Amino acid sequence: MHSFTELTTEFENRFVSALPFPQSPNTLYDPCRYLLQLGGKRVRPVLCLMANELMGDVHEDAWHAAAAIELLHNFTLIHDDIMDKAPLRRGFATIHEKYGMATGILSGDVMSIFAYQQLAYIKQPLTAVLQLFNKTAIEVCEGQQYDMDFEQRDDVSIDEYLHMITLKTSVLLACSLKMGGLLGGATEGNTDRLYSFGKNLGIAFQLQDDYLDAFGHTDKLGKQNGGDIKANKKTYLLLKAITNASAEQKQTIETLLENDDDDKVASMLNMFTTTKADIQCREAVQHYSDLAFKCLEDVAAPSKRKQHLHELASYLLERDK
């Protein structure tokens, strides 16, 4: 079995150091190479490889599946950054900032097709892998659309929010793990458990991200607290605070959403605490985290083989420690 570091290094060597894009037109492929060489943690491909290794040695096809997943993920980043008008990604200029919007759209498009090119290498079970990949990619698009829709709405419920982050973030982690299992010959029960592990892990991770954006420490994360608050982002914390708030507190929150004063972040954090949204967010992280680890426990594989997945999940959920 291989650790996160070992698998990341091997993935970088096999895939990222020798990207499948041709030289020409370089106006199309340079942006693709640029983004993929900026780094990134490669969590999704490594989850796929680790799930595959639960069943035995890493299968050659799992490397292609891992590459497909990383390409799909980066394709969504390119297009999301255009839609969100984001200037930076991984600390560097986004593709549309650096190369223009048209090239951003087209580089994303072609990257998504190169993801399918990787899948086409897979021998068995190609149809099941392709169906899972399609379903997941469709859901990720739907998640992004819901996220954009929510910006225009004032009545987003907690359930709707959880559904949105499940689609936008969690299903791709779940898919990565399930594909690793499928390519390792895991039974349907076990691939379902791997999928649930990834789904709950993803929800816990996103809720923790919401929490850390508000209450995390600037020095550890390298970014200032309160970015979501400044952007009036409808996070779990804000939606929960509104749900819990008294009429008077609700009025305070609405006033805060409408202003851009210097004390906006501090005042909103105060509302999150007063309404106990902060505690409930931490509880929700714990809840989905527990569910995730329970699913991993239930996968029928030797505990020793699950160790690296367990460590990776723990690492992802304890970033603030």
Place this chain on the structure above:
Amino acid sequence: MHSFTELTTEFENRFVSALPFPQSPNTLYDPCRYLLQLGGKRVRPVLCLMANELMGDVHEDAWHAAAAIELLHNFTLIHDDIMDKAPLRRGFATIHEKYGMATGILSGDVMSIFAYQQLAYIKQPLTAVLQLFNKTAIEVCEGQQYDMDFEQRDDVSIDEYLHMITLKTSVLLACSLKMGGLLGGATEGNTDRLYSFGKNLGIAFQLQDDYLDAFGHTDKLGKQNGGDIKANKKTYLLLKAITNASAEQKQTIETLLENDDDDKVASMLNMFTTTKADIQCREAVQHYSDLAFKCLEDVAAPSKRKQHLHELASYLLERDK
């Protein structure tokens, strides 16, 4: 065997009247339905079905391949229209005009994945079909990038132009035909001939489109002559005129490219005629058209079975008659 009209009607019934998109989020899927229900000639899916019928009855999988091709084509239209800032498509508002740019990007993305969802229904030979589809989709992106690159360049050669239109337009026609053949169990030689038939047909069609934009009749096409000239588009006619021009004529053309006078179209048409670019363009249409029909003749199938493909190709290449 079925005619173009019969296959189009059946395709509309099977696929377009019952599109595979779910209801929600309707902000994502309404735009997809909107575009696909605006019509379109459905030439590509019908080419796939006709090629399939060369070998026997239409195979169930060929309907899925045809749907995948039409979805891929419409996905590229959505994104190309954003990149080209086009306000109209099929006479109606483009998706980004009607629903906004972010939704345009995302609707295109999800439509491309639904294309792969159709492919995932295919049983045999899935890998070959998937590889062909990926290769083609990548080439279509490359063609669009070259087209955009050429706008910034003053030294585009005729060969480069032919390469660009091959990628942007022809390979998808070629792919449609080859996929139909593959799913009908055609030999490699025959699928290659079908591919070449589509490729040459596409080049002839695009060159004819260049010619008709300049010299076609307004009343027949429903659009004014000279759109390409007004937009300084580097068409076969313009590139050939520049190649053939004397130093003095070259100067005239360059002056025309820099102005927007009322007589710009008439003066440029005069240059096309004087330099004999118009005759050479018609000759090139004839050349690629001949190559196309020769390839179709060489496909090992009964002439009677090729009749509808022959008619469709003739129809596409004689739009001005």
